Amino acid sequence: MLKLNVNDEISPLKTVVLGTAESCGPVPQPDESYDPKSLEHILAGTYPKEEDMIKEMDAFAAVFKKYGVKVFRPEVIEDCNQIFSRDIAFVIQDKLILANILPDREKEIEAILHVLEYIDPEDIIHAPEEVHVEGGDVMPWYDYIFVGTYTAEDYPSHITARTNDAAVTFLRKQFPNKKVKSFELRKSTNAKENALHLDCCFQPLGKGKAILHKNGFLVEEEYQWLVDFFGADNIFEITADEMYNMFSNVFSISPDVVVSEQNFTRLNNWLRDQGFVVEEIPYAEISKQEGLLRCSTLPLVRA
Template sequence: MLPLNVKNETARLRAVVLGTAVSNGPTPKPQDAYDPKSLEHIFAGTYPLEKDMVPEMEAFNAVFEKYGVQVYRPEIVENENQIFTRDIGFVIDDVFFKANILPDREKEFPAIHKVIEQIPAAKFVEIEDQSIHIEGGDVILWNDYIFIGTYCRPDYPEIKTARTNDKGVQFIRDYFPNKKVVDFDLVKSTKEARDNALHLDCCFQPVGEDKAIIYKEGFCDVEDYEYLRDLFGVENLFHITRQEMYDMNSNVFSIAPNVVVSERNFTRLNNWLRQNGFTVEEIPYAEISKQEGLLRCSTLPLIRD
């Protein structure tokens, strides 16, 4: 059985599910795009190809091998995008939650059945109520805190990029009454990726013990940004620009408190990380980023120290 344990984003990683770009399928039709960044590249003829994305994911896998992390990969579903495992499930403490995701992506979850079979039934939660929506990219752990990105505006049903709803937040709040569950209303757009925080990890992510990457304009309410600013301390925040948010600078991934995997083109961020004592494992991931997801999106952590 897997001894699930995830309490934050940065403790030493021991086991993870890493997605796969193998048999990723053809370029989607515009009406099938899940997000505005993918749509932008579909129209531009620059949507990423399997032959370019597979090496990027294998570079990520090689970093995990370097640090002795147990890596699980999904079984291949033909012509299915299985890169972003963060969307299909997430672990809080020692409990695995199956996410309620877009119906078009239901084929992805059975592909990790070999992982699920190692989880005790009492530690596996499937949300039966289909009106409760929550995805792993919106759930960020920081010890006693659970930060959750959401979208609470009346047009939620019409916004394809609105993923976690207020019922999803309440579900986690009820499940963990002793945690501080804090929700953040995110800026959404179906047309402009530079103004779309698809998930909370697209505009905020802790690194190390007390620092975080943040995009102030990703929050609908300035008070939400100010809450995080005051909690972490402004001197511990790396503020990214609109373009850096679009490039997914906040979607890096921590293997340990002092080790961050980052995209090799994130020059300003990577320099800041090194200046603050982090080891930065730089890899190419620019093709995968065209689908509005990056390193954190591609992972589903199972065990951290």
Template sequence: MIKLNVTNETSRLRAVVLGTAISNGPTPTEDQAYDPKSLEHIKAGTYPVEADMVREMEALAEVFKKYNVKVYRPELIKDCNQIFTRDIAFVIDNVFVKANILPNREEELEAIQYVIDQIDPVKVVRPPEEVHIEGGDVMLWNDHIFIGTYKGSDYKNYITARTNMEGVQYIKDLFPNKIVKEFDLVKSKIEAKDNALHLDCCFQPIGKNKGIIYKSGFREESDYLYLVDLFGKENLFHITRDEMYNMNSNVFSIAEDVVISEKNFTRLNSWLRDNGFTVEEVPYAEIAKQEGLLRCSTLPLIRD
């Protein structure tokens, strides 16, 4: 049995589901793109190729091996993008929540069923159909749960809006003892530099009391100020529009003092080192072209 335990983003990682880029399928057509960044690369002919993405994911797997983290991989589905396990499910405390993902991604969940079978079935939940919520929008911070959403009345017009207010309410009902705070995110179907696909595209806690943040990813300044008040401005690394576009906030913590980061994030990585973090650098720039990075391709199951 897998005894789930995840209460924050940074405690020592013991078990994780890491996606796979093998048999990723052909380059999508323009009308198959889920987000503006993928669309940009499809149009430019720079969409990532499978061999490069497999190499990047193996570099990440090596880091997990180095730190003795138990790694589960999805069963292979031919010609299917199975990189982003964070979208399909997430763990809060000891509860495994299956996400209501875009319908054509349902088989991705079936590919990790062998993992779900090792969890106490009482601890596995699936929200009702009208509840939209994806793991990239759910961030745990001890007694807090931060959730990215989109409050615009045109929610249904945005394929980039992945978590609705029903999703926020569902988590509030499921965890009545937690402080659940939602954040209204900026969405764009056409400009990748102005699209916060998930909360982890514009914010992520690291260490004990620090975070990476992109101020313009929030539609309401009050949401941004909430985090500034909670963490303290001096503890937040503010990223630029270009750094947000390159997914600088989508790093992944193995422990309070160990962060896996993309090797090209020079400004961020030196700030992390200056602040006492061990930075494990991996190449992930090809996968980043699909508007997802390190946090997106991991589904933590157990942290100390």
């Protein structure tokens, strides 16, 4: 059996589910897209090719192998995009929460049933129907659980609004020993302004550092809370273009090792200057679907 353990974003990674790009299906029709960035590439004829995305995910898998991480992959469902395993479930402490994701994507959970068999059924929690939550919006951080939300009345009309107020209440009930801190995110049909998930505009790192994009937050005081929490000198503030390119969606294998996209020159140089080992891989094709490295992973065990 697997003993689940995730209390933060950076402790040494032992076990992870990495999504798969195999058989991810034909290019979606414009009305089938889930986010403005994918729509942009569908309309421009630049939507990523399956073989390119498979190569990118293989590069990610090779980094995990280098660091001795046990990697599960979803079973391949024909013509189904299963890249973003972070959306379908997440682990906090010793519990795995199955998310209520967009109805079209529910079969993605079936593809990881072979992984769930290793987990005590008592440690698997099904979020109630009214709770909308995706793993990209949920970040365990020691005493805290940071949650990206959208609570305005027009929530149902935004396909980019993925986590609601009921999710915050649910997490507070499930984890009474944690401080659940929510952040209102900016939702937009303009890909350069849309913060699809919290990890699209914020990422805590080792060494007390963090990546942040001010305009991803609807409420300036909430953004400022994070600046004060980490300290202004410890923050790498990204531009709107860098948010669009998913600069904040890197992934920590340990407090000292960060996997990043090879084209993120400004960020990668800064990370090295702060003393991190940066494992650079190609992931620019996958980023066209408004997701990157953190989105592709579902950590199960961190030391």
